[in-house]
Amino acid sequence: MAEKLGVYICGGCDIGANLDVDALAKFCADGKHSSAVAVAKSNPVLCSPEGKAMIEADIKENGLDGVVCCACSPRAKWDVFKFGDKVQVERVSLREHCVWSYQEDPKFPGQMEIIAKDYCNMGMTKLINSRIPAPELPTAFKTVLVIGGGFTGMKAALNAAALGYSVILVEKQDTLGGKAATMYKSFPLGAPYSEREQEIGIEQVIKDVQANDKIKVITGATLESLAGAPAQYKATIAGQEYEVGACVMATGWVPGKGEFLKPLGYGSIKNVVTAAEFEAMAKKGGIKTADGKTPTSVAFIVDTSLLMKGVSFGACGEACEGPEEMPCKEGEAAEEGECESYVYPDKESAKHLAYSSELTSLVALKQANYVRELAPDALAYIIYDHMMVPGINEKYYKAAQDDPGIMLTKGTVASVSEAGSAVVINAKNTLLGENVAISADLVVVPTAIVPTTAADPTMNFVYRQGPAFPDLELFDGFADSNYICFPYETRRTGVYAAGCVRQPMGLGLAAEDAAGAALKAIQCIESANRGVSVHPRSGDLSFPEFNFTRCTQCKRCTEECPFGALDDDAKGTPLPNPTRCRRCGTCMGACPERVISFANYGISQMGQAIKEVKVPDTLDKGGPRIIVLCCENDAYPALDMAAMRGKSWSPYVRFLPVRCLGSVNAIWVADAMSKGIDGVMMLGCKFGDDYQCHFVKGSELCNRRKENIAESLGRLGVEPERVEQFEVSIDMYDKVPGLIDEFVRNITTNFGPNPFKGY
């Protein structure tokens, strides 16, 4: 608890021009929190060296343990307003939330001062109810476990070893090398990117791994189980237990099943082979038809439209529904009898062909070059719907195009049939202007990249939420939770995916992945041992604290944690694993007994802050009041940007940033309603199968809980429409003010005052 506060009102950036900053300082010093306020001052430019020196002098002189900076958004000047780890800082955004975004309502002019006072009180209250977190510091195992001894895994192992970490490299097969060792060559991996094809040099990588004394290679083995938490994992490999800090999952891919290729004649026509089979042919040194002859023409089908018939890319389908029951733990199953044995559904489908389309294009170009190299008299045809060669690989396409022996056309393959020993491809919509029939001695159909996680839990976690990554249906089995913002990240802190297990990719990208995932694993170890969060709240010292005396073992927190951070005991009491935790507070939002809080972000702390909003007794005496709980990852920055760009909104709203909408506890809404607040707006990220939530499930869970809240409000005679959640992305600065104004208008015109107002 901060007990000696310094409150500072900045006069810069238009604040001083619109507000009486000295009067505001006096308000803070003499107001309801006067007992905790040791110093309250204004300063023309608080972030100036003089301003900062003034605060530092006050801290020294008065022994302040909390500083409330009433200036700009916490997203600005964060590097200025920090005063060591003994002094807590609360930022009150007068500039963005009060001055810049202020909109005068002729009915009740002069609201700006009221807004400023509310925010100052909220800021002081938050700090008064906040503690400095004191995490436990675990002894971290500094070993990186790399699963998969293919190109990506070996590169990751070498990267981690180069940075001084010991590595355990586990490979299922008896030899290292993975898929790269079965390839003849690769498409270009370096400048000028237009060479025919390139040696991979996998033998050298294997040699480097074997010669590195920091890397312990275990072949012919898999990860049988992974128990514990980041920095303190116990990994069981080939029956033996190893102490591991973090993992890189580079388990790669398997070729897609032949059944999905049937429409292209695969399996029924002898001279139709897959790209993987063609690669093996080239590796053995000869391109041959089924009769053992060198073909005079080889056609590569890149267009997969015939294979995609009836495949829908709409909403996630079954995945959206989610499993009814959490998978059972071994041993538990027999007792409860709910589920006999854990079944991991195979997520492979024809869609994997579509997901692999970039590689299908590049591999077709590469293998067309094989034809030119290994059978120089033969022609190579490529029939594509989209030649997907993004970025620098365009040069590779151009180079292939320049070869007179490689003939390319756009086209939709209508059928593949046998004609003697040759294969005839009928294609529509071709560049040649008409439907064409192309005869080839050998036809190569695409090979889908299917991640190993599509059919197997792979990591075999000993977690309450089961042995596999959750919700991989959303990604058709690819081990990826949010690839745009956070590559390598999975739904399990401490396990970082690299290579084709997370996205179909070539060796160039895989090498980058290996480096990225190895660094993430190291970051995880080096964060866990300092007691801080890894991601996305990197460096956050706080962690959820449980008041177990009041816990009713309802299991909501353990089930809802998006990251499986909480295990539980036989009775159902949660067992926290701080190093698995991402500090989003989804558990705090879930708990009906309100037993979970963070030292500096708690249920009562936020409830107190809400109660600091001064609510006029009736609408006629000063307008409505709306609380806006906004996600600090996307919605809050969007509001800052809106204010910066001169947008304004209703003067009756009060913003309260939250770590994630998942952390919003129903009691806050109840607190607001009992205080006479007319409406609660919740601004969070997009949810659903293409969610943008930084904590994956937060905004979705909030939406689900909101329905319960609305139901409870209904029972109290409060209209459920007073609580509404909106999806806001970070680029919606131009739309957010409209959303706010519309919500305020709706509440005031359609619903009127909160029936509890004035009580």
Place this chain on the structure above:
Amino acid sequence: MSTTVKVQPDLKFVKELQAVGGDSLKKCYQCATCSVVCPLSPSDSPYPRKEMVWAQWGLKDRLVNDIDIWLCHNCGTCSTLCPRGAKPGDLLAALRNMAYRNLAPLPIIGKLMSSSAGLLPLAAVPALIYGIIWIIMAGKLGSFLPTFEWDEAAHGWKAVSDGMVVFGGLFPGDYTIDPIFILVFLFMLWGFFAGVRNMLKAFEAQPKTFIVGRKKEPCFIACLIDTFKYEILQHTQFNECNDEESDELDQKRAGGHKMLMYAFICLMVVTGVVASGHWGGWFLTAIGIESLGHIVSAIGHTPMPLYHPIKLLAFVGAGLGVYGLIALTKRRVNLDQEKQSSSWYDWYLLTLIWTIFLTGLGAFVFRILGVALLAYPLYYVHLIGVFMLLAYLPWSKLGHLVYRTVALSYAKKIGRIPMGDAK
């Protein structure tokens, strides 16, 4: 719904095309910018986009039978604006070059005409013929560089020292020029006849287009006359080739070509008058109408005085020709090689015509000045040049004067391009 066409790619043909000037055809990625910017291309299956993909796939049958290559007048706009540097204009030029090579019979000549390596054997034929004649005549006249005076009695040239330079004295027209060139001319006609027959056969084999609202198909003769009237005499299509963004050299191109063509017409008239005067007079005299025969002979008598209207016409032709040659050469020299290049066919023809004009003028000047040492060799080279121009015409780029005329007429007949000067 169009029917399915079996595609039989021919790698050898692709490589041949690349060799005759379509070297960058593989770069095309079918954006169709070329067809859009082309000022001449019709909206229905426009060129040159489709030719580019046919070429990439080595679809020889389509390309060698394609009429559209003759509709293109090679302004180069497509190549200039091609985002990939695929030079569609060059491809069409290359396809025409292949046509010159393959349309007429005697493929050996086509092959010799297609590269610089064939130049020597081709030039050797007339060089040997007239070399031998020169040697024989020198032996007869006693000098390699004889001078002459008119021998009224013998009604012929007599070799004397200090006489005039007279080409007809060294190479008597009746025996060494006219019979040979008549044979050459007939050979050329035969070449063209076979070439045009092949060409029409190929066009006939192409699928017919049905044009909605078209009246009765015009007869071929009417189309031919229309082509003469507009495309040839007025260069209507060629002039269309320029747009407002064309640079000065490009704009002068159509003009230069027109001037050069008029030059050839002038010189054709001159040759015609001289030939018909000479042989007409002989014929009239032979059948007994002597007085008229003498008059006609006098009209065609060479060397002509400088004020002779036919001589003046020859000067006009020479002037127009040099003007046209300068315009065409200047443009070709200044072409941006990245966008449009010149093939052996282009340079062969330009160089040959330059040679003919310069040797012709040189021979004339030095004849007047009486410098036998320069006049005779220049005349000899002139003869070789004219022989090469005429004898190999169906296999050379100049063959377009027949092939393009036939193709444009045929295109009018089937409605691929409109009649008259409509666009």
